Amino acid sequence: MDNGAGSYRRFLNGEESAFDEIMAELFRPLVFFVDRYVHDVHTAEDIAIDAFSDLIVHPRRYNFKTSLKTYLFMLGRSRALDHLRHRKVLAVTELDEARDAAGQENELEEAVLADERKRAVNAALERLPEDMRLAVHLVYFEDMTYDEAARVMKKSRKQVDNLLYRAKKELRLLLEEDGEEAL
Amino acid sequence: MRDLEQCRAEVFRRSEEKIRENKRMRRRALTLCVPLALCLVIGAAVWPAFAPAAKQAGNDPVAVTPNGQVWDQETEVQYGDGAKEAPQAGAVRIETVEAAELLRSLAPANDMDDNAGEAVVTANAGQNDGKAIGASDGAPDAADDRESRFILVTPEGEETYTLRGKVLTCETEDWQRVLTEEEETALRLVLSADGSR
Structure with a gap:
């Protein structure tokens, strides 16, 4: 599996349906990943759409040396961080809207995480520090290698390794507390 | 949450918008750069024509060096330390x-x-x-x-x-x-x- 690179090559060669394949494969995971940063499904979706539109506007920027998934997640991360940096006023969310957003969050989770155990881990993940959360997400939810995760997070492989080690320890404790099976 | 088809349509709509915006920016940059380049080219062409005239305008045979000494360019003779001692042109x-x-x-x-x-x-x-x-x-x-x-x-x-x-x-x-x-x-x-x- 080339994580979309082959489909993207076909899309660049004029096969427009190849883009649908990329969208089907990578759009929801990207939204889910960006949502880890922005904690708002709509914003995450917006950022993911922007990242995908970059694939069309700047086709030469992707050099095919990394997987398309890694590249898209890198785009998504940098855009999510930009969004957080520029977000000066926190929107006050009405209770109904918050309930609605939570519902949509669950919807997204269901769409991305079919595995029940992953869902339990996902719930526990929210209680971890951000770096650990992202490392676990990329490696265990998106099945990225340590190198790919390191590239997306702009960290060294060793740092990702350490983050995952500590995250697993924390998660084990949290899941044991919740009566769930540890990783 | 939008479905995948809506998101796909939005991706294409935004990319078209971005491409249009990029083209507009490129055109704007060109409209700024072309007159600037023309001004530079014309300036470079016209400048040498002015240069000799400027030289002739300041054709004083007596020049004062930065250290205050006076140099007669015609006779190539250097005079005292100050302009006061220097002869007239x-x-x-x-x-x-x-x-x-x-x-x-x-x-x-x-x-x-x-x-x-x-x-x-x-x-x-x-x-x-x-x-x-x-x-x-x-x-x-x-x-x-x-x-x-x-x-x-x-x-x-x-x-x-x-x-x-x-x-x-x-x-x-x-x-x-x-x-x-x-x-x-x-x-x-x-x-x-x-x-x-």
Whole structure:
């Protein structure tokens, strides 16, 4: 599996349906990943759409040396961080809207995480520090290698390794507390 | 949450918008850059035409060096430390005894009007152009208008002279006379010897 690179090559060669394949494969995971940063499904979706539109506007920027998934997640991360940096006023969310957003969050989770155990881990993940959360997400939810995760997070492989080690320890404790099976 | 089809449509809509925006930015950059480039090209072409004119406008043979010394570009002689000591434009400072003796010998013996046989000029020294001279042995050649200005430095003070063609003018004592061929040659010789020193 080339994580979309082959489909993207076909899309660049004029096969427009190849883009649908990329969208089907990578759009929801990207939204889910960006949502880890922005904690708002709509914003995450917006950022993911922007990242995908970059694939069309700047086709030469992707050099095919990394997987398309890694590249898209890198785009998504940098855009999510930009969004957080520029977000000066926190929107006050009405209770109904918050309930609605939570519902949509669950919807997204269901769409991305079919595995029940992953869902339990996902719930526990929210209680971890951000770096650990992202490392676990990329490696265990998106099945990225340590190198790919390191590239997306702009960290060294060793740092990702350490983050995952500590995250697993924390998660084990949290899941044991919740009566769930540890990783 | 939008479904995948809606998201796909939004991706294409945004990418078209971005491409349009990029094209607009490129066009805007071009509309700014082209006139700027034209101005630079025209400026570069026109500048050399102005440069000689500017050089001619400032064609003062006496130049002041950054350390305050004065440099006569015509005679290539450097003068004292300050501009005050420097001669006027084109003037040579001479301090040799020979030059002083020669100039003394050329000076009219008595009153200017009494110099019988000598071509005595009564024209105003400031306006003298070497043409308003009433000479008994013939007016100097109008074409021969080489002008040298020099200051004779003596223990008694400084005397400013102008030699235009064959007409020697002492501006300090306000007299003029037309020199003979030999006198002029001798004087120019002394001047060139002093100037090159």
